[in-house]
Amino acid sequence: MSATAARAHAPARGAVRFEHVTKTYMPRNGRPGTGVTALDDVTLDLPAGRITGVIGRSGAGKSTLLRTVNLLERPTSGRVLLDGEDIATATGPALRDLRRRIGMVFQHFSLMASKTVWENVRLPLRLAGVGAAEADRRVAELLELVGLDHRADAYPGQLSGGQKQRVGIARALVQDPEILLCDEATSALDPETTHSILALLRRINRERGVTVLLITHEMGVIQEICDEVAVIDGGRVVEHGPVWRVLSAPAHGTTRALLHSFRRNSAEELEAEVADVEHGGGARLVLRFDGLRPVDVAAVVAHLQHDAGSPVQLLASSVSPVQGRPQGHLVLAAQAPDAGALLERARAVADRVEVL
Template sequence: MDPYLPPVARHVREREPLIDVQNLTKVYDLGRGRTVQALDGVDLHVPQGQVFGILGRSGAGKSTLLRCVNLLERPTSGSVRVDGQDMTALRGAALRRARRGIGMIHQHFALLSSRTVAGNVAFPLEVMGTPRAQRARRVAELLDVVGLGDRGGSYPAQLSGGQKQRVGIARALAAGPKVLLSDEATSALDPETTGSILDLLRRLNRELGLTVLLITHEMGVIKRVCDSAAVMHDGRFLESGPLPELLAAPDSRLADALFPLPTVDLPGVVTLSYAERATEPVLSALTREFDVDVNILAGTVETVAGAPYGRLKVQLTGERTAEALEYLRARGLAVRTAGDPLAADGAEPTGEGA
């Protein structure tokens, strides 16, 4: 068996983090007694086989966190474990070997202009000392996987932005990693190309069992491919968890940003967050069982990572309104009344391009 072929779909062991970051801090010394704290006690737990998205504005600390995962940046304190190995304890050759299990794709492709497409994909294999015949087989296989089987002899200048990013993905997969890090991989692409790259990442996640950690400032990326997400601001996570739980939470900043609804200054207004029951006629049941009037003021239902989610802002009037709200909660809907605060202080999670 060729040791450089990608693993077949691995069994996803729920609750066992493949990436386990504990209390991570990163402080940059600017000289003359000045410092900048880029990470402030970050905890990150990414289960095997998931696509995990970190959302935040520029300067939130997203890229620093990503580079600490593969130790391109050494954290000031805290620990980083990938596939059970303490990355922060490694140096030199041991660290280089460990990084082979972590592929990385970059915002601006980072391709070698003097090499062909095939040469770019082969480069990490050459560094590893992979024999020429194995390199050729592996490169051909990967170019087919990313849809560039006929472009191996082309140079980066002859490719579109989306094609360049596909080369970058193929190169990141060359060593058969278990983890793929994506550093704003679609922010330089047009919307249609962005969609195709995200679909490719999702397919690789499912077919190869890859665990994907991506950072973005674009809400569409989170909605399209992520299983879990975190909202980052000033080097800290405002919230983090499985996407269904975050979207169903009545006080989630991520849900507010993904499904923005207008502010309505009327009595009896509540915000309902739908998850598994997004397609059930729960509101019509209220009028029948509790004799309340339901006035729908605003709402949206969308497909997020293949499942329907949504939010409604409604006005309820009637003597049994309190009972109706308890009924909704019992049915699994999250309910936020007009006076309920958000879960955490801090800036909104949206950023440029969101």
């Protein structure tokens, strides 16, 4: 059995708990009361073996939160617990051991330009004093995992952005961490490359049982791979829960605003989207789905057509699964003799219905 297959059933590892974490940056020679509070009493659990995404606007405190996990930033007050153990007070060898248990992937890759792919991935092992044979074995395994075994001798300057990030991911995993911190890992990449890197992170999470904490300002990243999402605003976690639930019923204004700029599905925006789509006239309905039921688009159209007595035309569709639960909207045109009955029928198959 390959090492990868052996890990397919690896138990989830590395639960993180932020407990009343506050971080205030003090200006140099600053007077008391002039600091910036980047985190304000954050309490948040990252379940072991899950992917938690933290989203927020620029300056919300995402990077600061991520960096408290490997103590690149120390909380001003509160605790960060790794599997129940307080890590905020670790120093010396304990801090080195802690950092070994936590891998980090950076937005701009942070590779050494003068070293090959192989050397970049191997470097943390050399610094940790791992023997040559074991180090070579681990580097070979990881380069295969990220699909770069054929580029082991290349230098970072000879790689695409996506390939550089694969090297960054292999390097982050080389000490077999329990937790992987991803700091805007796909923000510098094009959409297609972003998909492939997110798929790789998902696979690593599933196969190795690694807990992933990912920060992003892109809702698409949250929707694509996260299990849980925490929304941060002004240093506070304002909303937290399973991705499908937060995306279908956002409770906080910041979540709604982030979601709105991602989905662009207000009545006005849908109106503009279908304005040029030719149809046979009649009522135009928006059917919205919140992930509470299976959605079979053809069956929905047939269901309405049955009552309308004339063709129902699909003008736009954006229904796609979020954690396996279909969310999105359909815009339909229907010439119904009885508009009230049509609406009632639509309400029976969708979570929300509007007339455009």
